[in-house]
Amino acid sequence: MHPFAYRRAQDADAASALAGAAGSDVIAGGTDLLQLMKDDVRRPNRLIDITGLPWTRIESGPAGLRLGALARMSDVADASAVRDNYPVISEALLASASPQVRNMATIGGNLMQRTRCVYFRDVATACNKRAPGSGCSALDGENRLHAVLGGSADCVATHASDLAVALVALDAMVLLRGASGERRVPLDAFHLLPGDTPERETVLQPGELIVAVEVPAAPHARRSHYLKIRDRASFEFALASAAVALEVEGGVIRQSRIALGGVATKPWRARAAEALLAGRPPVPATFVAAADEALAGARPLQQNGFKIELAKRTVVRALHTAAQGA
Numbered sequence: 001m002h003p004f005a006y007r008r009a010q011d012a013d014a015a016s017a018l019a020g021a022a023g024s025d026v027i028a029g030g031t032d033l034l035q036l037m038k039d040d041v042r043r044p045n046r047l048i049d050i051t052g053l054p055w056t057r058i059e060s061g062p063a064g065l066r067l068g069a070l071a072r073m074s075d076v077a078d079a080s081a082v083r084d085n086y087p088v089i090s091e092a093l094l095a096s097a098s099p100q101v102r103n104m105a106t107i108g109g110n111l112m113q114r115t116r117c118v119y120f121r122d123v124a125t126a127c128n129k130r131a132p133g134s135g136c137s138a139l140d141g142e143n144r145l146h147a148v149l150g151g152s153a154d155c156v157a158t159h160a161s162d163l164a165v166a167l168v169a170l171d172a173m174v175l176l177r178g179a180s181g182e183r184r185v186p187l188d189a190f191h192l193l194p195g196d197t198p199e200r201e202t203v204l205q206p207g208e209l210i211v212a213v214e215v216p217a218a219p220h221a222r223r224s225h226y227l228k229i230r231d232r233a234s235f236e237f238a239l240a241s242a243a244v245a246l247e248v249e250g251g252v253i254r255q256s257r258i259a260l261g262g263v264a265t266k267p268w269r270a271r272a273a274e275a276l277l278a279g280r281p282p283v284p285a286t287f288v289a290a291a292d293e294a295l296a297g298a299r300p301l302q303q304n305g306f307k308i309e310l311a312k313r314t315v316v317r318a319l320h321t322a323a324q325g326a
């Protein structure tokens with residue numbers, strides 16, 4: 001491992017200043033960053049430990065839910081306010097990693113985790129995200145696990161976070177703090193498509209940190225569900241996942257939310273599919289039409305064409321589950 005210095009940030013201003021310096025990486029739970037350092041993918045000169053900052057609270061009120069960036073995944077998954085009013089968040093977290101990882105890992109770190117693309121994590125191979133301009137080994141390589149939505153000629157790596165898919169579905173906002181103060185960004189706009197700059201993954205500026213995630217209260221949030229399909233039943237990333245939320249009134253769908261994971265280069269909101277559900281009864285034919293719309297723009301690579309049908313079925317089943325008892 002590349003040698004590095006260690007600093008524990010005493011307050012938010014110090015954390016931003018230290019994090020903004022060239023060669024610095026912020027560390028929270030360390031469950032992703034330390035592995036990347038051991039594999040030589042990240043070689044920071046200095047680690048800025050932010051775990052002493054007061055960003056651990058989980059707060060719920062009439063306006064919505066606020067998750068501190070340093071709240072642990074396990075604590076958020078177990079919080080009754082989350083389980084009762086935003087089940088899709090709790091379900092996405094419980095489908096992530098393992099209990100041990102969730103006990104260490106934080107909400108901010110989860111949103112900032114790097115892709116699991118094997119080429120990104122193997123420094124012996126070409127990867128535009130890790131080494132801009134070196135090429136994308138996945139385009140003609142092992143691409144069974146890669147993206148069918150949002151890819152480019154430079155990168156087809158999927159975004160790995162389950163939580164981000166649930167939060168994008170619920171219109172979450174990310175509260176950021178940097179040298180010039182605080183700003184709020186819709187989570188849907190926080191992660192970037194790869195385009196020809198796949199090394200730029202988010203809108204975070206140097207020195208900016210995630211302080212919290214805010215989720216607005218909404219009737220559909222209570223009737224929400226996360227379904228994750230993977231190669232084995234636990235401790236595995238998604239082949240395809242769907243975060244859905246429904247508000248059903250008088251036998252028809254008033255509001256809906258659909259987001260996809262495992263199949264796209266960023267947490268993927270399917271707005272056209274949501275529009276198609278509006279005013280229709282929550283029946284299988286409606287769900288199939290929405291799923292077709294959600295995957296309409298999908299472009300398979302050589303080995304991952306199966307993901308398109310898999311993702312459609314995932315959306316249909318998730319909507320069916322969310323609609324139960326409506």
Ligand SMILES: Cc1cc2nc3c(=O)[nH]c(=O)nc-3n(C[C@H](O)[C@H](O)[C@H](O)COP(=O)(O)OP(=O)(O)OC[C@H]3O[C@@H](n4cnc5c(N)ncnc54)[C@H](O)[C@@H]3O)c2cc1C
Nearest residue numbers: 028029030031032033097105106108109110112161162210
């Ligand atoms: C074996 C294994 C299996 C996993 N399976 C899944 C899974 O199925 N689904 C899933 O979603 N995830 C999975 N993960 C990923 C896991 O959820 C992440 O590693 C974890 O959430 C990262 O959080 P952390 O606090 O440990 O972040 P760290 O490792 O400390 O940091 C990760 C990144 O986030 C940055 N960062 C951290 N906090 C902030 C902040 N507040 N502001 C700005 N930047 C910040 C760091 O600089 C770093 O770049 C798995 C991980 C492992 C090791």
